[in-house]
Amino acid sequence: MSSALTIAALAAGLAGFSPPAVNMPAVVVRVAGDCSAAAAQVVAQTGGELLSAQPTGDGQCVVTVLIPGNGGRPKKVTVKVPM
Numbered sequence: 351m352s353s354a355l356t357i358a359a360l361a362a363g364l365a366g367f368s369p370p371a372v373n374m375p376a377v378v379v380r381v382a383g384d385c386s387a388a389a390a391q392v393v394a395q396t397g398g399e400l401l402s403a404q405p406t407g408d409g410q411c412v413v414t415v416l417i418p419g420n421g422g423r424p425k426k427v428t429v430k431v432p433m
Contacts, residue, residue: 385411388431396427409433 388411389403398415405411410432416424 385413385433388433389413392429392431398427399424401426405433406430 385403385405389400392398392413392415393400396415396417398417401414401416403411403413410430412428412430414426414428417427418424
């Protein structure tokens, strides 16, 4: 998932801008195309472990989770859910 902050940082790096080295806390920026709620919903419903969550162009998210098996390998499940 690309965010505006990631794109701005990449553009600044390509332009030769180098910000001073300062210890700053991490900043989380939520944008309109954020799949965190959809991912949390799928994890809660399946009891699985989140592998990835990617937005699609049609306002949905593709969420992939690993669901624990009964002593065997976990099952990989991918679902498409609305944002």
